[in-house]
Amino acid sequence: MSFLENAISAIIKGKKTVIKPIFIKEFTQDNKQLKDLIELSNKVVSGKKRLIDRDIILLKYGIDGEGNVNYELGNSFIPMLCLHDIRLQSEDYIAQLDFVLITYKFIYILETKKLNGDIEINSDGDFIRTIKSYAGKTIKKEGMYSPITQNERHVKILKDILVREKIIKAIPIKSAVIIANPKTIIKKTKCPKVIQNLIYKYDQLITLVNTELSFAKNEPEMREKQMYEIADYLVENNKPIKFDNKSKYSLTEEDFTTSKKVIIKERVVRQTLDDLRAEETVETIVKEVQFKENEIIKDEVEPEVVVAVMDVYNTLKEYRLKTSRDEGIKPYMVFSNAEMETLIKANPKSKSELHMVKGFGDKKVEKYGEEILGILNK
Structure with a gap:
């Protein structure tokens, strides 16, 4: 029985099924991409092994960050449907959604980032990352692509798809960037207010969602049937990326010998x-x-x-x-x-x-x- 069929059955019986976080597509540490990279690293004997091992470390780091966010969601007691790692493709456009939260009032798209260093957002909205040594000395400063812009593009693609498929009409889709590294300091006092309201530490996530639900208490409620329809569509149309690691690292037979x-x-x-x-x-x-x-x-x-x-x-x-x-x-x-x-x-x-x-x-x-x-x- 599908998620939608379960919901319909519950509605007929007069029950409300979404009374706490329900993970429709769960987060898991058992990551296929990570497994493939580790297996590849064990086979490669050339200098390219260092590149693979570097990517393994970065991937583990990212997975660890998403695990922090997942823990907060699972212990939030917020009535919502949660999906992790959804990838949608519409013509030439691709939306990679780290977490999708479907509440009675709105849909929330979370972009998770586990970044080293401190993040400063200036008055122009530019993101600047500062990397420091253990002694606190600044090693380097570097600009970075705005994760807010990245996530808003994904939200637009998702909205276009759901409207085109006639799954939603006017349901709000919200966006937030969640910094998943507890050691990262975010300096956003000088940036525009609109940006301040879009970036949070992972331990502020539950407060954020609850606050948004409180603001929307007088807004129309989404039917459970529709919530499950959205979740079902995302799962059925999820297109996981297929990594061609041999091409990515330009591997030849000599690299394995x-x-x-x-x-x-x-x-x-x-x-x-x-x-x-x-x-x-x-x-x-x-x-x-x-x-x-x-x-x-x-x-x-x-x-x-x-x-x-x-x-x-x-x-x-x-x-x-x-x-x-x-x-x-x-x-x-x-x-x-x-x-x-x-x-x-x-x-x-x-x-x-x-x-x-x-x-x-x-x-x-x-x-x-x-x-x-x-x-x-x-």
Whole structure:
């Protein structure tokens, strides 16, 4: 049985069904768009994952704000029908309605905003948002598109649709912007009165609706049948937006495949841990990681080559450590990190080529040449 049929049945029996908030289309934390984004984030391995994760945070933030408004409505004891997240399309026009409240006297459209920072509305009606640090220092000020203008456009589209469909004739449709962040401060004393009366904090919402109902107590009452007709129409004609996330983030097959760069990065991290276990200094480790990332390991290098290069790198380090201990000298006296890096890049095949590597003179070539060339050739 539809909402309208329920209402008709109650009216026939002489009952008034709307005596408290009734959610015809309920708010839920189980958001499909959020689920899809989280699932996508778990699959994407490229840098685009950061963009997706940023949007997940913003979406969670918005859902949390709508949850605050929903709580206030559910505990208001106001006789009304409530609908959350209705999207209507009329020709080329789209109305996205966060909350629709259908009372006996009027329809209220609420645009919810959970904004960071403080909101100031100047005498021209411009919205200016101030972002502050935890210490209270202003980080930046920025203008923002008026949510009042946005919501009024949606109200006009809704009214045009309902009148055209002959569902309403002269029922008032009111509009309000609800700031759903409890920490946000709204400064609206300097703005035009008409704007002051359209923007409220979420904890002022119930007072707002009750005040409007009090003002309209002598106005004609809407029949319950019509209230349910409006609710039924909105639910039946709700057109949820279908997000094409692959297009939005310009995702390709490569974004879902662990790239060579990722593989290389993982190997660099593992090698860094090995270096720490070997009790190298932090400065040495940083230099070595930078060398491996920036000099040897390039995106175009195949993972197999990376493994081979790192094997040579580690083998040379082991040889240097063993030799220095055998001779009772410091490892850098066998060859320094810089000389080892140059050595690997040069990759000499003979003693004559080894002579051309910076830092390898006659004495070093004669003393360590055979072993070094053996490691490199292997």
